[in-house]
Amino acid sequence: MPEFSKPIPAITPEMREFFDGARAGRLMVQKCDGCGKLRFPADDLCSKCNSTASRWVPVSGRGEIFSFNIMHQVYHPAFAGQVPYAVVVVELEEGCKFVSNLLGVKPHDIKCGMQVEVTFEKLSDEVSMPKFRLRAAK
Amino acid sequence: MSLRAKCAIAGLGQTRMGKNFDHPGPIGFAAEAVNLALDDAGLQRADLDGLLVNPGITWLNNPMASSSLQHAMGLGDLRLTATMNLGGGTAAAMIMHAAQAIDAGMAEVVACVFADAPLRAPSPNKGGDGGGSAAFYGFAQGLDAHYGLFGVNAHYAFVAQRHMYRYGTSNDHLGAVAVSERKWANLNPAAQFHDTPMSMADYHASRWVVEPFHLYDCCLVSNGGLAVIVTSAERAKNLKRPPVYILGMGQGHPGHNPLDTLVSGAPIAKETAFKMAGIKLTDVNFCELYDCYTFTVLVTLEDYGFCKKGEGGPFVASGAIGPGGSLPVNTGGGQLSSFYMWGMTPVGEAIVQIRGDGGRRQAPKHEVGLVSGNGGILATHSTLVLGSQP
Numbered sequence: 001m002p003e004f005s006k007p008i009p010a011i012t013p014e015m016r017e018f019f020d021g022a023r024a025g026r027l028m029v030q031k032c033d034g035c036g037k038l039r040f041p042a043d044d045l046c047s048k049c050n051s052t053a054s055r056w057v058p059v060s061g062r063g064e065i066f067s068f069n070i071m072h073q074v075y076h077p078a079f080a081g082q083v084p085y086a087v088v089v090v091e092l093e094e095g096c097k098f099v100s101n102l103l104g105v106k107p108h109d110i111k112c113g114m115q116v117e118v119t120f121e122k123l124s125d126e127v128s129m130p131k132f133r134l135r136a137a138k
Numbered sequence: 139m140s141l142r143a144k145c146a147i148a149g150l151g152q153t154r155m156g157k158n159f160d161h162p163g164p165i166g167f168a169a170e171a172v173n174l175a176l177d178d179a180g181l182q183r184a185d186l187d188g189l190l191v192n193p194g195i196t197w198l199n200n201p202m203a204s205s206s207l208q209h210a211m212g213l214g215d216l217r218l219t220a221t222m223n224l225g226g227g228t229a230a231a232m233i234m235h236a237a238q239a240i241d242a243g244m245a246e247v248v249a250c251v252f253a254d255a256p257l258r259a260p261s262p263n264k265g266g267d268g269g270g271s272a273a274f275y276g277f278a279q280g281l282d283a284h285y286g287l288f289g290v291n292a293h294y295a296f297v298a299q300r301h302m303y304r305y306g307t308s309n310d311h312l313g314a315v316a317v318s319e320r321k322w323a324n325l326n327p328a329a330q331f332h333d334t335p336m337s338m339a340d341y342h343a344s345r346w347v348v349e350p351f352h353l354y355d356c357c358l359v360s361n362g363g364l365a366v367i368v369t370s371a372e373r374a375k376n377l378k379r380p381p382v383y384i385l386g387m388g389q390g391h392p393g394h395n396p397l398d399t400l401v402s403g404a405p406i407a408k409e410t411a412f413k414m415a416g417i418k419l420t421d422v423n424f425c426e427l428y429d430c431y432t433f434t435v436l437v438t439l440e441d442y443g444f445c446k447k448g449e450g451g452p453f454v455a456s457g458a459i460g461p462g463g464s465l466p467v468n469t470g471g472g473q474l475s476s477f478y479m480w481g482m483t484p485v486g487e488a489i490v491q492i493r494g495d496g497g498r499r500q501a502p503k504h505e506v507g508l509v510s511g512n513g514g515i516l517a518t519h520s521t522l523v524l525g526s527q528p
């Protein structure tokens with residue numbers, strides 16, 4: 001059987017700072033210079049004030065599971081041995097949503113509202129991907 | 139000036155639906171549907187002066203699809219044409235556009251058509267996938283592909299999961315929609331699942347596609363075409379079939395983040411359409427609601443106000459929407475159990491019901507029907523109020 005690896009995202013110019021941050025262990029999102037609204041992924045303009053000026057800023061990486069699904073269908077050969085696997089929507093403390101995977105929790109044990117924090121999975125020298133894990137209760 | 143009952147649907151054309159592979163692609167289906175609709179109305183190709191087209195996923199990359207269809211059919215001297223796309227909200231929106239143009243004197247007889255052919259014949263070499271459509275509907279790029287987020291199903295699953303968390307909606311509730319539509323399909327000889335009953339146990343036993351959706355939560359992607367002919371109410375009165383009057387029309391596009399919306403554009407679209415039609419919710423005899431998923435029906439019922447927000451689950455589980463219920467919904471089996479033609483599936487069945495052509499599935503009262511279309515992740519919405527009387 002041939003081995004397939006999961007698709008590695010291309011580092012596009014507009015997402016470069018996101019990947020730079022991830023490589024250094026920081027979760028970055030775009031912040032509008034006009035009104036301060038956070039957004040992800042990168043976009044050309046702010047949906048709130050329509051400003052085209054923005055910068056990348058680090059966020060806490062803490063949040064909670066807003067929603068999730070459990071994928072059973074294989075759309076890419078790299079996931080053939082993974083199904084069923086979960087994809088989660090994390091609502092970050094700072095307010096924006098981030099699609100990712102939750103590590104260390106079986107798909108059917110995932111619940112909305114779970115408290116999570118970011119961790120990084122190194123795929124190559126250039127690309128590390130933000131994933132999430134449960135946050136220990138304080 | 140209100141457009142209430144100024145225009146009517148005079149013809150309905152529907153090709154064979156489903157795993158039919160012996161056809162020259164989506165334009166062939168579209169042409170067949172338009173010709174069937176003209177026959178139904180008692181009109182000729184030469185009577186057409188307007189052509190609005192919603193290309194399905196297999197010809198979405200044709201930026202002038204309506205022009206291609208015009209040439210393929212040899213239609214001359216049109217006064218109105220457009221290629222339109224609001225996803226599943228397009229069908230009703232095309233009818234609105236047609237009615238406006240007819241009322242403005244810009245066209246007289248307008249065909250509105252959707253067609254698609256995403257299913258491929260199983261290949262003997264590859265073993266075949268039964269003609270699955272994942273290749274067309276499973277697109278993803280960039281980060282999403284790495285995280286394994288593929289396709290529209292997966293995005294709707296996020297919304298449904300959040301609805302479950304927020305309001306206590308369950309798979310029994312989603313299953314109630316699937317079972318109800320199947321009961322209607324069992325009364326509709328043209329439905330693909332006409333001969334296949336489904337119990338709640340069958341629903342739960344169907345394989346997961348993407349949780350919380352079972353296979354039977356998802357629409358029945360089909361090859362085919364469906365067209366309607368719109369003309370003035372005056373002209374429609376003298377044609378072959380009784381006019382289906384367009385009493386109200388409206389659109390609503392809320393612009394929410396698809397990752398966190400639980401509300402469709404129905405409240406906005408309803409306001410415009412019901413005001414035009416001069417009706418209240420209690421005047422609606424039956425509904426044909428866009429049902430890309432069971433979940434969409436549940437949310438749409440909430441958003442029109444048939445029950446309170448969040449109570450769509452208990453409402454559908456009460457049996458209200460099935461045969462014999464107080465509010466017949468998706469009486470042909472819908473996109474879940476009959477065929478998926480984007481927004482044209484609910485439009486077509488509403489015409490059948492208003493005309494009283496429903497046979498064993500005929501809704502007992504059918505003077506006023508509500509039709510909804512929905513596109514994207516609850517991103518676009520269109521409403522039609524259709525009636526048997528002006």
Ligand SMILES: [Zn+2]
Binds near residue numbers: 032034036046049
């Ligand atoms: Zn802004």
